[in-house]
Amino acid sequence: MEYLCLLGVLVIVVGFALGLDTVAVVVISALVSALVSGIDFVSFLRILGKGFIDNRMVSIFFLTLPTIGIIERHGLKKAAVNLINKIKNLTPGRIFDIYTAIREIAALFGISLQGQVQFIAPLINPMAQAAGKVNGELTELEVDQIKGRAAASENFGNFYAQNLFIGSSSVLLIASTMKSLGHPVETNSIVINTLPIAIICYLLCLGYNHIFDQKLKKAKVK
């Protein structure tokens, strides 16, 4: 019954869909998939504990919180509002357009960023929030949507342009995997075949952000 281990996947899908306590859902999902696939309880604890300790680098962003906290206390948002007010016609959508373009170009040159930690939370989101406020106060939902879109702008640029750099880990992984599967491919042809994806994605983002701006504007005019 090797399909039983998919029960753990079911737990996580249902748990997230129902909005149950996320931390508990994740740990229970791990417990379920381990136990039904024949891993005993103590081994499960060992795998869980080791997995967590080995993945501590995922949480390295906590180190940036004191800096963000201090500049937030000292008027980061106010300064962002002042700055955006000086530049005419800068909307959240246009800020996202510019950011995603920079992100894709950076990817082309092999510059890898941890954009969410380095740029989105400390810089792009406060600017977009300020730009959104130019036409009037934002609702709580709109504030959340701008945050979400800011994070999305980073992910779009990062994912679809990542393979534009010949030395990126994903291109190397594709090449080595295809070689071991018996269908070797050239790294530079991977890059060429990725180009249309990066361009189409950017064009879609332009339209998508434009609609976002229109919606925000409409809500304020009413």
Next chain:
Amino acid sequence: MEAIINNFLLAFYIIIGLFFLAAAIESWRDQTNPARWGTGLFWLIFAALFALGQWLPSEVSGGLLLVIALLSLFKQVRVGHIKELSEKVASETVSRIGNWIFLPSILLAIIALVIAQFTKLGGQVGIGIAAVISLIVAMILTKSNIKVAYEDTQRMVRSVGSAGILPQLLATLGVVFTASGVGQATSKAISGLFPVGNHLLGVILYCVAMALFTAIMGNAFAAFAVITAGIGIPFVIAQGGSPVVVAALGMTAGYCGTLLTPMAANFNTLPVALMEMKDPLGVIKQQYPIALIMLLVHIILMYFLAF
């Protein structure tokens, strides 16, 4: 080099452990929080896992995570009361230093970038060193003392809360999924259901399976080898599809799935915590229209370019 990187990371984990200890102490001191003991314990356990994790037996770490899950399940973890920031301090500082307030953010970004790009220390160490330097600059710039830094550290950690630790927990879940054989089971289930031979069906199957499996595992890299071997090669390449087109587009088809899943914690869950968003799926909600259109684009491109 690797030893140096590991020493750096170890030092960073100990510092993060101290942050969590501060959050534990301040949670205990927060009399207004009905769950202050549970919340304090929650942060204390994380403090131990980060600062001492290197030396704890794995079974103990795993057991501590179960305690965390129980605390969270029984609603014993709450943010509690967090002091409002003073409007006055903000206006005063901004009128004094103006746009220099952005300097720490910009330094954070650039120093991390330079270290990742021009040294062999890597991105994680880059973030850590950049965080330390930008903190010192921020403290000098805003004339903040250690007390303010402590206050803001515990305030930020507590308000980010359990959402901040979720990315790492999800990464851990990925490890358990791998150990349980979730990968093979998924690939087998998909390839067992469909006939081989139709070009379009093969392309759709491969792209959708890449996205779906990536969404489940939260990681396109993990999906790529399994799904390409299980579906991409028999259903598309063996039918005459160009391997390079299939491989290149297959990986980015997987990224369509990354955009749709909370399992891709670094990308979709971390920003929720960092920006303290109300909706835990707020990032994914902004991403799904583009992700679905891009998946369709992948299918069309692969069908026409590969054959």
